[in-house]
Every structure is written in structure tokens, then in C-alpha cells.
Amino acid sequence: MVITGLESLKENSQDIHGHVGYLCHPASVASNFDHGIDLLKSLYGSRLKKLFAPQHGIFADVQDNMVESDHFHHTHFDLPVYSLYSDTRKPTADMLEGLDHVLIDLQDVGTRVYTYIYTMIYMMEACGELGVEVIILDRPNPIGGLAMEGNVLDFDFRSFIGRYELPMRHGMTMGEVGLIAKKYWGVDCELRIAKMKGWTRDMYFAETGLPWILPSPNLPNPETASTFVGTVIFEGTNISEGRGTTKSLETVGHPAIANYQLLTQIQQEIKNQRLDGFVLRPTSFIPTFQKHQGILCHGYQIHITDKSRFRPWLVGQLLNREFYHHLGEQFAWKQPPYEYEEEILPIDILNGTDRIRKWVEVNGSIEELREIEMEKMDDFQNQRASVLIY
Numbered sequence: 001m002v003i004t005g006l007e008s009l010k011e012n013s014q015d016i017h018g019h020v021g022y023l024c025h026p027a028s029v030a031s032n033f034d035h036g037i038d039l040l041k042s043l044y045g046s047r048l049k050k051l052f053a054p055q056h057g058i059f060a061d062v063q064d065n066m067v068e069s070d071h072f073h074h075t076h077f078d079l080p081v082y083s084l085y086s087d088t089r090k091p092t093a094d095m096l097e098g099l100d101h102v103l104i105d106l107q108d109v110g111t112r113v114y115t116y117i118y119t120m121i122y123m124m125e126a127c128g129e130l131g132v133e134v135i136i137l138d139r140p141n142p143i144g145g146l147a148m149e150g151n152v153l154d155f156d157f158r159s160f161i162g163r164y165e166l167p168m169r170h171g172m173t174m175g176e177v178g179l180i181a182k183k184y185w186g187v188d189c190e191l192r193i194a195k196m197k198g199w200t201r202d203m204y205f206a207e208t209g210l211p212w213i214l215p216s217p218n219l220p221n222p223e224t225a226s227t228f229v230g231t232v233i234f235e236g237t238n239i240s241e242g243r244g245t246t247k248s249l250e251t252v253g254h255p256a257i258a259n260y261q262l263l264t265q266i267q268q269e270i271k272n273q274r275l276d277g278f279v280l281r282p283t284s285f286i287p288t289f290q291k292h293q294g295i296l297c298h299g300y301q302i303h304i305t306d307k308s309r310f311r312p313w314l315v316g317q318l319l320n321r322e323f324y325h326h327l328g329e330q331f332a333w334k335q336p337p338y339e340y341e342e343e344i345l346p347i348d349i350l351n352g353t354d355r356i357r358k359w360v361e362v363n364g365s366i367e368e369l370r371e372i373e374m375e376k377m378d379d380f381q382n383q384r385a386s387v388l389i390y
Helices: 005-015 036-047 116-130 174-184 222-236 259-272 312-330 346-351 355-361 366-374 377-385
Strands: 020-023 048-053 072-074 079-083 101-104 133-137 191-194 251-254 278-285 297-304
Touching: 005 036, 005 133, 005 191, 020 036, 020 116, 036 048, 101 116, 116 133, 116 174, 133 174, 174 191, 174 377, 222 297, 222 312, 222 346, 251 278, 251 312, 259 278, 259 297, 259 312, 297 312, 312 355, 312 366, 346 355, 355 366
Parallel strands: 020 048, 020 101, 048 079, 101 133, 133 191
Antiparallel strands: 072 079, 251 297, 278 297
């Protein structure tokens, strides 16, 4: 079994002196399901002073983008909880006052547009300004640490779901993202990594022996973290990404999709591109909330058959292109605002460029998409290689 940074911290807890803050969420658990707050209470007692929460809140009970969580007092632990998805996304000096260390313990999903890496970096920036040490309690990248996919972010499309030049699937742990931020992105703070033991880069989450706790409300199982790489882009469209079903971000659809008819065409492209490791199963569903609430939708569930061969980003972009031309006027790009951006189209924020949207609209080839994907990838890979710790 993999030993996370949270549990390896127990062996070096004497190295932490003074007052402690803890950035966490429901997935910040030990292998026996005990929450990290309980563990830190046992190690540091009253020296654990403050809790911090990312997007979706400390309980991961908040569903949607731009739905903020309030600060509050946690009555069970008798500690203040400061929301970093609220009136601020960067902790203020008042929030950090009196702390000597902040422990960051967030389960990420390995994708550029998942906000926890940016909450971590904002915390690093704020702590650096105030001389507070940051200790990242490392956890597995649930979709492995080898594969990288998707175009590298264009800075003209920066947002809270894309602040730095990362591809959609970056193949790093939270600790490694912290190191690349410090080495290349100008983030200056005193930083320590509580490393994992037993994790290797070829591991997917199911191989770690660790319990899967939803890191956000719509990632019900580890497989969803893989499909998320490709299905999250549908947040920028009127295609349902399955929110309001029990298979969110594994299922996509729209009321007007003729899914059986369209499948033949999609399967031919899949065959031409030699894409494998997955099956598209035609399905119909009625979302209980969000897009097309209460309306019968038709589409596909993505079933992963070989995680190491499945390339979700390419599959997601292919599906988006096919839906756009299949639906015609019934397809729509979601309009701003989205993740606090008021002018840029959400699809362009998600993709980190407008070139992929334009590729969809002109029915571009997969070869053209692959060319977009490879631009700047060598530079990213060289930076990434210099910070890997596993």
C-alpha cells in the first residue's frame, strides 16, 4: 500500500514547531479513513490553529463553479475554517496571522483545470510573503505520473482554472507541482514536501491500496478522474457532462443527439486514429439538475478498458467536434461568465486557447489537433523532468 505524505508526516512530526494551519478537504484522509484533522490534532494538539478549504468547501458539498463557500467556525474541532473559494482565492495576512507552518493536503486529479493546484500555489505565494513555511503532504496523481496530454496553456487564456503553462494532463503530483511553481513560476516560499512511500509513476489510483474519497462532488470513483481529462471540456458547451446523474463526467449527452446513428461515424474515426483502451456505450439519461434538467438526453458513457492506453483528452475533443457538426444550430458554446472570467468564452478558458474551438468549428483533422497539442510540449517536459521526485 502507498503511504501518503499525511501518514509519513507522523515519522517526522517533531520537525514541525510552532503553530500550524491545514489546507484540506474530505479526501484528506489516512489509509484507515481517519481525517487528517484528527491526525494533526493528535500530533500537535492546540498548536493546530486554523483550517483552510479549497473550491467545493471543506465538506465538498458545494456543486458548481463560482458558487462560493463561507468562512465558518467548525464546532466539532473548535477551529476557524477559512474558505479560499470565497471573496478571495488567496489567503489574506489576517488568515495566516500567528501561523508558523501551513500543511497542504489536497487530493488532486492530475488535470490543469482542476483548481486545487492553484489554491495551493496561492497559499504558497501568501505564505512566502509572510515567512510562513509550506509543507505539501503529497498524494498520488490518480491518473498516473507518466502520461501527458493536451495543449500547453496559452497565457492569453489564463484564469483560475489555468494560471501556468501546463498541458491538460500534466503527470505530476501536488508536491511536484509545488516544486515546478517554485523553480519556474516565480513562487517564492519556504517549501518542504512530505513524500509518499511506495508510489511509482505507473500507478493509477486503484493500484495504491488507498481509499477513494470524492475530492469534489462529481468525481464518484477513480475512473472518473481519467475520463474527466476529456469530458470537463463539455462544461464550455450545452452538452451535458452528466452532472445530475450518478455517472457525472463519465457520461455526455444532449436531447437532440442521435447516438446510435452518430456512433458509426465516431467509431470509424476511432479506428482510423487507432484509439483504444475504452468503449463508447450509447446511453440515455435524465439529469436531475444542471443542464437539461428533467429532459431525456442521449449520448455515451465512456467505459475504460485499459487505462494505460486510453487517451481521454483526444477522445473528448473528437466527441466535441462530432457533436458540434451533428447538432448544428442546436449546439451552443456556453457564454461567460465562467470561473470569474467575464469576457473569454468558457470553452477557450477550459482549453487554454481559442485554437481548439476554431478547429472544432471548421471540422479540422485529428492530425491538426495533434500539432496544436505538441506545441511547447518539449519545454514543459524539460521543466517537469527537473522536479520529479518519484
